[in-house]
Amino acid sequence: MKILAFGASNSQNSINKALVTYATTLISGDVEILDLNDFEMPIFSQDREQANGIPNEAKQFYAKIGAADALLISFAEHNGNFTAAYKNLFDWTSRIDHKVYQGKPAVILATSPGSGGASSVLGIANRSAPYIGLDVKASLSVASFYNKFDLATGRVTDSEVQQALEHTVNALK
Numbered sequence: 001m002k003i004l005a006f007g008a009s010n011s012q013n014s015i016n017k018a019l020v021t022y023a024t025t026l027i028s029g030d031v032e033i034l035d036l037n038d039f040e041m042p043i044f045s046q047d048r049e050q051a052n053g054i055p056n057e058a059k060q061f062y063a064k065i066g067a068a069d070a071l072l073i074s075f076a077e078h079n080g081n082f083t084a085a086y087k088n089l090f091d092w093t094s095r096i097d098h099k100v101y102q103g104k105p106a107v108i109l110a111t112s113p114g115s116g117g118a119s120s121v122l123g124i125a126n127r128s129a130p131y132i133g134l135d136v137k138a139s140l141s142v143a144s145f146y147n148k149f150d151l152a153t154g155r156v157t158d159s160e161v162q163q164a165l166e167h168t169v170n171a172l173k
Contacts, residue, residue, distance in 0.1 A: 001029035003172070004068035009076035010036045010085035015145045016118075019111045020074035022154055026169045027072075034064065036085050044091040058092035062100065070172045071106035071134070075125050077118035082125075090132075099133030107172055108139045109165075117143030138171035140164055 005024050007017030017035070024031045039057040042048055065071065076083050082090070093100045108125050110118035119141040129136045142148060142165075148158035156162045 001069045003029045003031045003070050005072040006034035007074045008086035009083050016074035016076040039089050062093050062096045071104050074109040075121045077121035080120040101134040103133050105135045111142040111145045115143050117141035138168045140168040
């Protein structure tokens with residue numbers, strides 16, 4: 001199985017990228033981890049699209065999704081919603097096909113330093129999934145990230161989170 005994974009953030013120190021990277025170690029398959037910084041584009045507007053067309057980065061992102069058998073995404077939350085970097089990438093890619101995720105099975109995650117665990121953005125992602133071609137098999141919010149994950153080793157340190165993450169990621173099997 002070919003798995004495409006990414007943290008939906010452009011932060012070089014993204015805890016969501018750290019979480020999704022760790023999650024990929026819990027499932028077997030050919031894994032590619034994307035960095036959203038490789039898909040940076042001008043802010044979407046119809047005027048830009050009309051003048052210049054769809055950027056190659058959006059086409060490349062769409063092609064990578066198409067080549068994958070399954071997706072593993074961890075959504076960062078900014079003010080209760082998607083990050084601007086992810087939303088811009090999504091908006092450009094949706095001009096190729098509104099069903100950006102092409103019906104691919106997915107596990108979606110979210111984490112934050114606080115007690116909410118980015119559950120607001122995870123809820124948005126779950127509710128929008130049927131409309132954007134994302135076949136969500138399972139989802140998990142991880143609260144208080146820094147109390148449950150060791151960034152130095154790149155591993156979960158909380159046994160309950162470990163079990164929940166293993167169970168969630170196994171939904172892709």
